[in-house]
Amino acid sequence: MMKKKMFLLGSVLITLALLVTTACSNGGEAVAPEGDIADENSSTDIKVALLLPGPINDGSWNTSAYNGLIALEEQGGYTIDYTERISINDIEEAFRNYAELGYNLIIGHGFEFGEPALRVAPDFPEVNFYISGKPPVDEVTLKNISFIDQKEFEGAFLCGAVAGLMTESNMIGYVGGMKIPAQIANMKAFEAGAQYVNAEAEILGVLTGTYEDPAKGKEAAEAQIDNGADIIMQAADSTGIGAIEAAKAAGVKIIGYGADQNELAPELILTCLIADIPAAIKLQGERIKAGNFESGIWKAGLADGIIYLAPYHGNINDEVAEKIDEIKQGILDGSIMVPEVYTE
């Protein structure tokens, strides 16, 4: 009885072992399955992997990064790969899995990827890491890791100039998001921009403390309109959608944020402040290929083409548009200094 069972167990184990060995030897030789893109790429390709916190089809943060990766692939000479929905506990593992395969560039899409990347990077000096977010530490000394610190405030300065030139009541509303340094800098730069072109412009600014509360955004914008604001800038994602609604209801002009929001109010939206995440990812890939990857904190702004204003869609006259271009040139050549203020 027992003998028979032991025999059965033994034979099952041996079969399994055989299966595993054949599987392994198969796997070693034929890395790429047929029909896969990997086939067509030569070994000289730059290998880029993208790690995403959410699904690629979320239509915003993750999709934009994926689009950047695709834009890179279309240039040719790149082999791309990505993993989506990486749970916060598995980030370090994902970095290491790609790093062990000798990827040239591994992109962690979000602030939360910073710390795990800093733990993995020292073990893989040949692999470059790029994090779409600010570093969790004050100083980055590793030679193979780069963080982005968007100079969004440069764009906010331009938006302020647009508002300052377009306002008739000299009262301008501003609805921001969380009270974090970057948001404070945006609001301060916006104010400076408006006053740079229009000394009499007054800013009614508020940081709502949230990106996800349209009702709060609407309330804030309504209060500003009641106080005479005839232009509202929003810089608060979903909260800002509420601000746009309030402005639309009152027929007040709007400056949007995050993407070209023109279709939300085609007649009223003057322009939008955009931070181009796909462009940043594409640019980092190109830098790897050209061999000029820069470690440390990449302060990307107007000059890099990462921060810019959305098309005006005819809501701004040529005179104002020219003036804005002038100011932009001024910022680029250093003749205009945009204040960088991170405290209230």
Add this chain to the structure above:
Amino acid sequence: MIKNKSQIIENTWYNVKKISIAIIIGAIISGVFIYMIGVNPIEAYGFLIKGIFTRRYGVGEMLVKATPLIFIALGFSISFKAGLTNLGGDGQLIIGALFAILAGTSISGIPVFFHLLLIGSVAMIAGGIWGGIAGFFKAKFNTNEVIMTIMMNYVAAYLVSFLIERPLRDKSAVLPQSEMVPAHLELAKVLEGTRAHIGIIIAIIFAVLVYIFIKKTDFGYRIRAIGFSPPAARYAGINISRQIILSMGLSGALAGLAGMTLVYGTTFRVLDGMAGGMGFTAIVVAILGRTNPFGIILAALLIGGLSAGGNSMQVQIGVPAAIIQILQGLIIFFIVIGYSDKKSIIRKFLGVKRGCKYE
């Protein structure tokens, strides 16, 4: 209840056979899905196994992922022995994690070993109270502990989410997250160059303790007695209410300890969504391990290994790691079928059909 040696071997063999068959059938069906993605399943499984065993880091990840699963599954098995189903592993884990970080950051100046001991105890008490609440309501008002524990998961998740968003937030961080674990309190690594930490050894020690507790102590005997037959247990003079609260409390305490090892060994902070459904994966582990502490260790290594190997497989060959979840689900499905009375299922199935005719 006394079994002789051959009976135990017989029993183990029976379980191993059933579970292996379930795993093999599950793997074959998942293989069909892999094939449909356009990848050779054997090759994919090859990468999965290689991803674990041909590199030190893979082994490390297997241990990292197994550690919290062992704790939570051990907890689940204690409540299960008392006839209770604790689905609150996620909530108890995150509450344990929360109190662990508080105990670690707010107190200083104690020798590291005693400090860690204190942190572990605090996490266990916090998780235990969180689980015990559900036990208390079960015992006193006969509320359904399944619903109660699931709802407590949400309460815990949002509570911790609020706390790390506002009062406990690391001010320098862009995202809501707690302060970092002080560097000297991080759990030591067991495998150099990996994330595997001594949590796995603590987990194995606790498996032994739970085994002794359930099999050799009066407490364990009472808990098992309730599980077999509450009326009989009551007749024998066992305080059922107390045992229910105790078993749910112990169950939660182990999940709380899982949270502590997760924070001090792996994430080093309390983060939003760090429980990530581990409480439910641990139930898979407990069922796979037949709620036996040593079975649970093996099952956790299997599930942890699958998860680590799956991530590696995804990177190597592009098969989504989600396939591993399908595989896990199928394995449980076939285990449940394997242990059920198949004839009565078929009879019931036919009976229902016959019933339809009369309508």
